[in-house]
Structures are given as structure tokens and as C-alpha cells.
Amino acid sequence: MKEPMYHxxxxxxxxxxxxxxxxxxxxxxxxxGKPTDIYDDLILKIGNAPYRKVKVIERDRDNAR
Known part of the structure; x- marks a missing residue:
């Protein structure tokens, strides 16, 4: 099963x-003295993430339920 991706x-x-x-x-x-592999990977992923123009629609959190 493919793991979910988050954006x-x-x-x-x-x-x-x-x-x-x-x-x-x-x-x-x-x-x-612990390994830092996961942090290294995440820093690179976030730092090199592609820029994409998106439209964000704000919702009122009280009425969203």
C-alpha cells in the first residue's frame, strides 16, 4: 500500500x-550523540520544495463543523 503524501x-x-x-x-x-538522518532529509525537502502559486480560501473555523 502506498503511503499518503501531505502538502x-x-x-x-x-x-x-x-x-x-x-x-x-x-x-x-x-x-x-543520536542520528540525525530524518532531520537532514526534512530540512533538504522543505528547503528545496518547489514554489507553486495556489489560491487559499479561508474558512470560519466555528462554522466549518
């Missing part, structure tokens, strides 16, 4: 914050 729309500031958080977690793992 997340991030602006430049959000992308930067995600990469910074991943890098902080990666550095903590390095300090603990």
Missing part, C-alpha cells in the same frame, strides 16, 4: 521557521 502551504516566514525548528532539533540530537 502544506507555507509562506517564506513559515518555511524559515520550520527549517529553523528542524535545525534546532537536529543540533540537540547531535549533542546527544
Amino acid at each position: 502544506i502551504a507555507l509562506d517564506d516566514n513559515e518555511q524559515s521557521a520550520v527549517i529553523q525548528s528542524l535545525n534546532d532539533s537536529r543540533n540537540a540530537r547531535i549533542a546527544e
Whole structure:
């Protein structure tokens, strides 16, 4: 069975914050002497993600249920 793929729309500031958080977690793992392969892969994926123009429709969360 194929694993599901997730797409997340991030602006430049959000992308930067995600990469910074991943890098902080990666550095903590390095300090603990644990492997950082997953963090390395995620940082590369998010940093090299293609730019795509999308239309985002905001919904009122109270009425969305």
C-alpha cells in the first residue's frame, strides 16, 4: 500500500521557521550523540520544495463543523 503524501502551504516566514525548528532539533540530537538522518532529509525537502502559486480560501473555523 502506498503511503499518503501531505502538502502544506507555507509562506517564506513559515518555511524559515520550520527549517529553523528542524535545525534546532537536529543540533540537540547531535549533542546527544543520536542520528540525525530524518532531520537532514526534512530540512533538504522543505528547503528545496518547489514554489507553486495556489489560491487559499479561508474558512470560519466555528462554522466549518
